[in-house]
Amino acid sequence: MTGTKSGSAVSTHSATAARPTKLRASGINKTFSRDGVVTPVLENVNLEVGEGEFLCLLGPSGCGKSTLLNIMAGFLDPTAGTVTVDGKPVEGPDPRRIFVFQERGVFPWLTVEGNIGFGLFRLPKAERERRIAHYVQMVGLQGFEKAYPQELSGGMKQRVEVARALAVDPDMLFLDEPFGALDSITRLIMRRELLRIWQAERKTIIFVTHDIEEAVQLSDRVVVMSTRPATIQTIVEIDIPHPRDLSSARYLELRDGIFDQIGLAHKI
Amino acid sequence: MKFLVRLRPFFFILLLLVLWQFAASGGHDHLFPTPVQVGAGLVELFSQGLLAKYIIASLFRVTWGFGLAVLTAIPAGLTIGWNRRLEMALNPLLQLLRPISPLAWIPISILWFGVGDMAAIFLIFLASFLPLTLTAISAVESIPPVFVNAGRNFGLGSWELVWRVLYPSVMPRLIIGIRITLGIAWLVVVAAEMIAVNSGLGFLIVDARNAGNRYDLVVAGMVTIGCIGLLLDTGMRSLEKIRSLRWTY
Amino acid sequence: MISDRLRTRLEPVILPLLMAAALLLAWHYGVKWSKSNVFPSPLAVQKGMAELVRKGLLWKYIADSLWRVGVGFGLGASLGIPIGLTLGWYPAAGEVVNPVIQMVRPISPIAWIPLSIIWFGVGNPGAIFLIFMAAFFPILVASMNGVRNVPAMFRLAGQNFGLNPVQILSRVIFPASLPQIVIGLRIALGIAWLVVVAAEMIAVDSGLGYLVIDARNSGKRYDLVIAAMLIIGLIGLILDLGFRRLETLRAVRWGFRQDA
Numbered sequence: 001m002t003g004t005k006s007g008s009a010v011s012t013h014s015a016t017a018a019r020p021t022k023l024r025a026s027g028i029n030k031t032f033s034r035d036g037v038v039t040p041v042l043e044n045v046n047l048e049v050g051e052g053e054f055l056c057l058l059g060p061s062g063c064g065k066s067t068l069l070n071i072m073a074g075f076l077d078p079t080a081g082t083v084t085v086d087g088k089p090v091e092g093p094d095p096r097r098i099f100v101f102q103e104r105g106v107f108p109w110l111t112v113e114g115n116i117g118f119g120l121f122r123l124p125k126a127e128r129e130r131r132i133a134h135y136v137q138m139v140g141l142q143g144f145e146k147a148y149p150q151e152l153s154g155g156m157k158q159r160v161e162v163a164r165a166l167a168v169d170p171d172m173l174f175l176d177e178p179f180g181a182l183d184s185i186t187r188l189i190m191r192r193e194l195l196r197i198w199q200a201e202r203k204t205i206i207f208v209t210h211d212i213e214e215a216v217q218l219s220d221r222v223v224v225m226s227t228r229p230a231t232i233q234t235i236v237e238i239d240i241p242h243p244r245d246l247s248s249a250r251y252l253e254l255r256d257g258i259f260d261q262i263g264l265a266h267k268i
Numbered sequence: 269m270k271f272l273v274r275l276r277p278f279f280f281i282l283l284l285l286v287l288w289q290f291a292a293s294g295g296h297d298h299l300f301p302t303p304v305q306v307g308a309g310l311v312e313l314f315s316q317g318l319l320a321k322y323i324i325a326s327l328f329r330v331t332w333g334f335g336l337a338v339l340t341a342i343p344a345g346l347t348i349g350w351n352r353r354l355e356m357a358l359n360p361l362l363q364l365l366r367p368i369s370p371l372a373w374i375p376i377s378i379l380w381f382g383v384g385d386m387a388a389i390f391l392i393f394l395a396s397f398l399p400l401t402l403t404a405i406s407a408v409e410s411i412p413p414v415f416v417n418a419g420r421n422f423g424l425g426s427w428e429l430v431w432r433v434l435y436p437s438v439m440p441r442l443i444i445g446i447r448i449t450l451g452i453a454w455l456v457v458v459a460a461e462m463i464a465v466n467s468g469l470g471f472l473i474v475d476a477r478n479a480g481n482r483y484d485l486v487v488a489g490m491v492t493i494g495c496i497g498l499l500l501d502t503g504m505r506s507l508e509k510i511r512s513l514r515w516t517y
Numbered sequence: 518m519i520s521d522r523l524r525t526r527l528e529p530v531i532l533p534l535l536m537a538a539a540l541l542l543a544w545h546y547g548v549k550w551s552k553s554n555v556f557p558s559p560l561a562v563q564k565g566m567a568e569l570v571r572k573g574l575l576w577k578y579i580a581d582s583l584w585r586v587g588v589g590f591g592l593g594a595s596l597g598i599p600i601g602l603t604l605g606w607y608p609a610a611g612e613v614v615n616p617v618i619q620m621v622r623p624i625s626p627i628a629w630i631p632l633s634i635i636w637f638g639v640g641n642p643g644a645i646f647l648i649f650m651a652a653f654f655p656i657l658v659a660s661m662n663g664v665r666n667v668p669a670m671f672r673l674a675g676q677n678f679g680l681n682p683v684q685i686l687s688r689v690i691f692p693a694s695l696p697q698i699v700i701g702l703r704i705a706l707g708i709a710w711l712v713v714v715a716a717e718m719i720a721v722d723s724g725l726g727y728l729v730i731d732a733r734n735s736g737k738r739y740d741l742v743i744a745a746m747l748i749i750g751l752i753g754l755i756l757d758l759g760f761r762r763l764e765t766l767r768a769v770r771w772g773f774r775q776d777a
């Protein structure tokens with residue numbers, strides 16, 4: 001069933017070697033206590049993310065990968081350890097690092113334009129309108145500028161949220177299972193769109209998912225996390241150039257390697 | 269520490285009582301009673317046996333008026349909601365009658381029933397009947413068609429459909445409607461008793477004022493009304509927590 | 518044969534008219550057969566209504582009632598919304614104040630009449646105070662719950678884009694809780710309309726509630742009583758429909774489709 005381990009792999013090149021470090025998480029521990037019971041969620045997580053890198057955090061639901069993402073974005077404080085971005089410690093959320101929720105994060109009381117322009121309140125009107133138009137175009141929502149989120153499909157709402165994040169020109173994007181609620185066809189299209197945007201804008205992206213295929217399709221490196229308390233189990237470098245061929249031997253090999261890492265059988 | 273946090277609401281109430289005490293005893297007119305006087309008033313009412321008597325009188329009227337309304341309005345509303353044409357025919361009428369204050373019916377209820385319990389019960393019935401009917405109509409209309417289709421799919425007959433699908437799916441909304449309506453009934457009984465009868469907590473308030481400006485008894489009556497209203501509401505809310513009704517919350 | 522399409526368009530108009538006609542006939546003959554000389558027939562009510570319009574009293578009374586509701590409700594909203602938003606925004610403060618709110622809320626606004634008379638005397642301020650008491654609590658509770666039900670995600674997104682607390686309140690929390698606040702306002706307006714009639718029956722000598730009680734006391738004019746009741750119903754209906762229009766505005770409509 002699995003891909004043949006052919007030696008003729010696609011040209012391998014290290015995606016991270018030359019990059020300067022953008023984000024560094026060192027010695028991250030996180031415990032939650034409720035009613036006197038202390039639950040460890042993250043245990044000694046150390047991670048470096050390069051400038052312009054696309055990194056996936058992969059693990060089963062509820063393993064603590066979202067908690068790690070929230071800590072890196074500054075929404076949660078770690079119990080121990082530090083997160084630095086560009087060498088400076090993270091002390092809270094910052095418009096230079098935007099967190100993208102599932103499509104439920106679009107503001108239902110604003111139009112597509114209003115949502116995309118949400119973070120641009122400090123800019124003069126003309127510049128604001130130019131940027132809104134640019135990102136409406138980039139995510140392919142022309143003609144829907146005045147529409148409200150309830151009139152849009154799930155995939156379109158997700159595009160609005162990505163455009164809202166990109167419009168403030170952040171250095172980093174944090175995406176928390178952004179395509180989890182979409183149907184599988186829309187999900188594939190959205191992955192392609194995200195890669196196109198990433199290649200055009202060269203943001204550093206940290207992407208949380210529980211979907212192995214998604215992780216291998218998108219990222220430069222896949223960080224495989226264990227179950228609670230979450231630690232980094234292994235980091236897999238995905239050395240396939242874009243656009244990636246999903247039936248290539250190397251793709252299947254890397255995918256199945258991760259299947260093995262997580263301990264899943266290859267048969268259903 | 270946690271204990272202190274939990275006590276905060278009590279401290280707040282205590283603070284308000286102290287402020288009230290100072291404000292009332294410092295005022296020029298001595299009409300407005302202090303909390304201490306109100307407490308004494310409550311004790312006086314209690315020892316005369318009036319408090320229990322009036323509470324029972326008010327609750328008696330609410331029970332009958334509200335109970336009759338529940339028994340008639342819910343079947344009526346469910347029928348109307350299930351039958352689209354009936355709803356079309358009756359809806360404008362119900363919408364016109366609903367905003368008429370139940371108290372505006374007082375002259376008519378006195379004309380029909382005379383001064384006494386029956387008139388008050390009629391007012392409470394009216395005040396509860398319309399909101400309950402409208403709740404039941406909208407509850408039926410909000411049943412997702414998939415539920416009904418699923419029921420038919422499993423071969424339920426019409427009675428089984430009513431009993432096993434309709435009734436459980438409207439229950440959560442009905443319970444909320446019943447709680448809100450009970451609150452309205454409690455507002456109306458007090459008002460009705462101020463005008464139309466000679467007993468009950470509403471009468472206590474008016475009577476205490478008219479017979480010698482006993483404002484301590486007025487406020488004692490108000491406190492009692494508030495406490496009973498709160499108890500009724502909490503009781504109904506605990507119904508909402510019953511497992512088989514809770515699926516929607 | 519009428520076509521199906523025509524029938525579906527005519528039914529919503531014709532059915533209520535038929536029902537109204539049937540009820541009016543039943544009322545008319547009910548009065549006739551019972552030989553009541555106190556309870557008026559629909560024709561008598563219609564004459565009574567015409568008399569009220571002719572005398573010009575009706576407009577004055579409607580204006581008086583609406584003015585009291587407008588001021589009392591306006592005060593209730595302008596205090597209830599900000600206080601409710603604040604209590605929802607600081608859950609610790611909300612928890613401290615909530616027991617007091619829950620205890621004062623079930624006291625019938627009508628039960629405040631004696632106190633409102635000592636504080637404000639007989640007249641407009643007293644009636645406005647009662648309407649304020651009736652409107653304030655539902656608005657307060659709706660605003661408080663509105664803020665509490667705003668998904669944390671929206672607040673986090675606001676922080677992420679660098680909004681300060683005031684901006685988060687005005688640009689995220691307020692619009693997010695607006696649908697619930699609008700529902701609270703509509704319910705409060707309905708209660709205010711019930712209470713103004715009751716208050717006018719006891720505490721003042723003008724307005725539609727006074728018309729009801731006065732028509733009965735001065736000469737058992739039950740035709741005027743019922744005419745006044747119908748006008749009360751009609752105005753209440755118009756107020757409610759006006760508010761429902763507000764709920765279809767685009768900025769809040771998203772909040773009303775969740776169970777669809």
